[in-house]
Amino acid sequence: MSTVRDQVVEIFREVLDNPDLELGDGSVARDVEGWDSLAHINLMFSVEQEFGITFSDREMGSMVNFGELVRAVEAKLG
Amino acid sequence: MSVPVPPHAALVAALRDARRSGDVTATVRAVTAVARGTHELAAWLSADKALAQVADAGWARRSLRVAVLSSHTGEQLTAALRVAAAVHGLHLTTWTSGYRLFEQEILDPGSELHAFAPEVVVILADQRELHFPELSTAPEDDLAREIDRWQHLWSLLRERTGATVVQATFVPPVDDPLGHLGLGLPGARRRQVRRLNLALAEAVGDGVHLVDAEQVALRAGAGAWFDARYWYLSKNAVGLAAVPLLAEAVADVLGAAVGLARKVIAVDLDNTLWGGVVGEDGVGGLALGDGPAGEAFVDIQRFLRALKDRGLLLAVVSKNNDADARLPFAEHPDMVLTLDDFVAFEATWDDKSAVLRRLADRLGLGLDAFVFVDDNPVERDGVRHQLPQVGVVDLPSEATGYVSALATFPGLATVGLTAEDARRTDQYRSRGRAAELAGAAGSREDFLAQLAMTARVEPLGEANRTRIVQLIGKTNQFNLTGQRPGAAELDAFVAAAGLVWGLRVADRFDDHGLVGVIVANPAATAVTAGGVPGGAREGDLVIDTWVMSCRVLQRTAEFALLAELARAARDRGFTRLVGSWVPSGRNVPARHVFAEAGFSPLGDQALPRDAAAQSAAAESPAPEEGAAATTTWWALDLASARPVDPGFVSVTTLQEAS
Numbered sequence: 001m002s003t004v005r006d007q008v009v010e011i012f013r014e015v016l017d018n019p020d021l022e023l024g025d026g027s028v029a030r031d032v033e034g035w036d037s038l039a040h041i042n043l044m045f046s047v048e049q050e051f052g053i054t055f056s057d058r059e060m061g062s063m064v065n066f067g068e069l070v071r072a073v074e075a076k077l078g
Numbered sequence: 079m080s081v082p083v084p085p086h087a088a089l090v091a092a093l094r095d096a097r098r099s100g101d102v103t104a105t106v107r108a109v110t111a112v113a114r115g116t117h118e119l120a121a122w123l124s125a126d127k128a129l130a131q132v133a134d135a136g137w138a139r140r141s142l143r144v145a146v147l148s149s150h151t152g153e154q155l156t157a158a159l160r161v162a163a164a165v166h167g168l169h170l171t172t173w174t175s176g177y178r179l180f181e182q183e184i185l186d187p188g189s190e191l192h193a194f195a196p197e198v199v200v201i202l203a204d205q206r207e208l209h210f211p212e213l214s215t216a217p218e219d220d221l222a223r224e225i226d227r228w229q230h231l232w233s234l235l236r237e238r239t240g241a242t243v244v245q246a247t248f249v250p251p252v253d254d255p256l257g258h259l260g261l262g263l264p265g266a267r268r269r270q271v272r273r274l275n276l277a278l279a280e281a282v283g284d285g286v287h288l289v290d291a292e293q294v295a296l297r298a299g300a301g302a303w304f305d306a307r308y309w310y311l312s313k314n315a316v317g318l319a320a321v322p323l324l325a326e327a328v329a330d331v332l333g334a335a336v337g338l339a340r341k342v343i344a345v346d347l348d349n350t351l352w353g354g355v356v357g358e359d360g361v362g363g364l365a366l367g368d369g370p371a372g373e374a375f376v377d378i379q380r381f382l383r384a385l386k387d388r389g390l391l392l393a394v395v396s397k398n399n400d401a402d403a404r405l406p407f408a409e410h411p412d413m414v415l416t417l418d419d420f421v422a423f424e425a426t427w428d429d430k431s432a433v434l435r436r437l438a439d440r441l442g443l444g445l446d447a448f449v450f451v452d453d454n455p456v457e458r459d460g461v462r463h464q465l466p467q468v469g470v471v472d473l474p475s476e477a478t479g480y481v482s483a484l485a486t487f488p489g490l491a492t493v494g495l496t497a498e499d500a501r502r503t504d505q506y507r508s509r510g511r512a513a514e515l516a517g518a519a520g521s522r523e524d525f526l527a528q529l530a531m532t533a534r535v536e537p538l539g540e541a542n543r544t545r546i547v548q549l550i551g552k553t554n555q556f557n558l559t560g561q562r563p564g565a566a567e568l569d570a571f572v573a574a575a576g577l578v579w580g581l582r583v584a585d586r587f588d589d590h591g592l593v594g595v596i597v598a599n600p601a602a603t604a605v606t607a608g609g610v611p612g613g614a615r616e617g618d619l620v621i622d623t624w625v626m627s628c629r630v631l632q633r634t635a636e637f638a639l640l641a642e643l644a645r646a647a648r649d650r651g652f653t654r655l656v657g658s659w660v661p662s663g664r665n666v667p668a669r670h671v672f673a674e675a676g677f678s679p680l681g682d683q684a685l686p687r688d689a690a691a692q693s694a695a696a697e698s699p700a701p702e703e704g705a706a707a708t709t710t711w712w713a714l715d716l717a718s719a720r721p722v723d724p725g726f727v728s729v730t731t732l733q734e735a736s
Contacts, residue, residue, distance in 0.1 A: 004079045010087070014120040017127035019094055038153055041312040046120035049319065050084055060311055074079045 025067025086116035139167030145196035147180035158325035166333035186522035201245040204315035214265035346452040347396040367412030379414035393422040431464035538578040553625035597623035611681025617653035638727035661707040672712035680711035
């Protein structure tokens with residue numbers, strides 16, 4: 001078992017190809033190397049796949065930081 | 079909150095360890111393990127990055143330059159293709175076409191595609207690209223036109239690049255307004271798409287191969303293939319969950335097209351071709367023919383025989399007494415395969431790797447031509463370690479899954495391709511089709527002219543305000559200044575005699591919608607006027623913001639818009655039109671637009687027009703990232719000059735009174 005947060009971090013590490021990546025609640029795209037629009041699509045999709053969840057169309061466009069993303073996943077699982 | 083660790087985590091961890099070790103063989107093996115062990119896109123992207131890190135392509139059986147022409151968002155597919163190709167021992171150097179540019183890349187001999195000099199061109203065009211109405215009144219004409227279109231593109235590619243062409247067929251959408259009528263109703267889109275696939279399959283000539291995308295879509299499932307959310311969000315025409323599967327299919331055809339397909343299937347007997355162990359259970363005790371397991375073993379034999387009929391060689395590699403091993407072939411009534419179906423029958427107690435080596439020598443084939451099928455994981459591991467060149471099929475624990483495991487094994491799906499090609503080549507030549515196509519026109523100018531493009535300038539208004547703000551906000555490539563005014567600022571510009579225009583573009587096939595925005599202000603209110611070299615003058619109209627969607631790049635609509643703006647500026651009494659290009663690192667595609675439109679450089683930092691045009695040509699296909707670039711300024715004297723417009727787009731302007 002692992003935590004949602006750890007697993008989302010793990011997805012970011014895979015997709016952004018940075019095994020040492022650390023993310024905080026306030027991390028946003030422009031602070032994280034490689035987190036561009038294409039990577040964002042890959043990240044959102046991978047998170048959905050891994051947790052078997054679906055973000056709403058609104059969430060897809062509006063999630064701005066890492067903490068928000070983790071809370072959204074937890075809310076859907078919870 | 080705590081959740082289970084996903085199944086592919088171990089594969090990704092192994093990949094990470096291999097990369098850290100710096101061992102090329104271990105890394106490539108870990109990449110292959112990911113590709114064979116999971117279809118999770120994140121893991122595949124990770125594997126792709128690992129491959130990119132391996133600088134030396136010495137691990138590969140073959141290196142290939144592959145251009146991927148995708149009608150829509152293609153980056154994920156290209157990444158997945160590099161991973162899927164590694165399974166075949168192929169190292170790919172890739173180039174991916176821009177969004178919706180694939181057709182122009184083929185038609186324009188000066189395009190990046192041609193400069194890339196591909197050995198293989200992969201065409202992944204979505205069915206949305208087909209010019210079929212939901213219900214055609216002239217189905218035969220529509221169909222003939224599409225067949226000609228794709229054959230023409232193939233023939234241009236073959237003539238100009240010599241590349242092998244691999245094209246995915248078209249998958250009719252699952253949500254069909256005609257429902258089940260779409261199958262049979264003449265002119266129904268679904269029927270037309272299927273007819274086109276069949277017609278293309280018959281039309282492929284020398285060096286052209288099809289990937290049956292409908293088969294891939296079935297395997298992926300409609301939900302994964304037609305993922306509407308990511309279509310609307312990011313224009314991924316193939317759902318991201320299906321991308322690794324499509325990449326596998328393309329890689330299979332690619333591998334076969336360059337001669338890397340497998341040729342021999344070496345099969346075990348006990349619990350592989352029949353249930354039970356013949357030496358212990360006797361012929362009468364085997365599971366074969368009756369009951370679920372027995373029927374599954376019959377089907378695996380049928381499948382193998384079909385592969386054999388298609389040109390693969392079968393060989394038996396079994397640990398058995400030779401006499402026992404032959405008994406079922408002689409006595410069991412439900413055996414499908416016969417001894418004659420096998421080129422070799424090795425029933426011994428020797429190590430299986432040694433037997434495979436012996437077989438390869440005897441048949442005069444490399445070990446990489448072999449696929450090994452065995453229910454025993456210990457035997458599989460032994461072969462995998464001793465003979466890494468041999469393809470090892472991981473049979474599932476139950477016989478009911480054997481056929482699927484074989485059918486999806488890389489390198490088996492397209493055997494016989496080369497022989498088939500030779501035959502098709504003759505038919506192709508005899509029909510004289512090649513000569514006919516070679517004569518057809520194919521310049522970029524012809525293409526643009528045939529598009530019959532029209533454009534409409536729309537001043538900012540209630541109906542288009544949201545779209546205009548959105549387009550300004552999200553456009554990066556063709557974005558001249560990086561100025562991104564919001565709705566309130568735009569309204570203020572208009573109130574102060576500024577021009578805020580949207581541009582709608584349509585062609586004979588599609589209405590592209592509002593795809594361009596230009597904001598030009600009098601010198602007094604222009605945001606960027608302070609930067610004009612020599613100072614802005616009264617009578618200047620300054621282009622503060624100019625964006626064009628990548629949907630219409632290379633369609634020359636930008637020049638039509640500029641010409642229309644110059645006309646409007648002159649009508650309003652302006653004497654000079656001024657614009658700038660501010661490098662953002664991502665807007666290189668817009669760099670030369672003013673030079674090409676005949677504007678003169680302002681200040682000493684700008685390149686003269688001819689030099690700019692030359693450097694534009696020289697930069698292709700690897701445009702500089704604008705790292706060393708500085709802002710350039712441009713002006714057109716409205717009294718003496720008009721912008722250069724090639725004239726492919728006819729523009730009308732909507733009156734501002736609306």
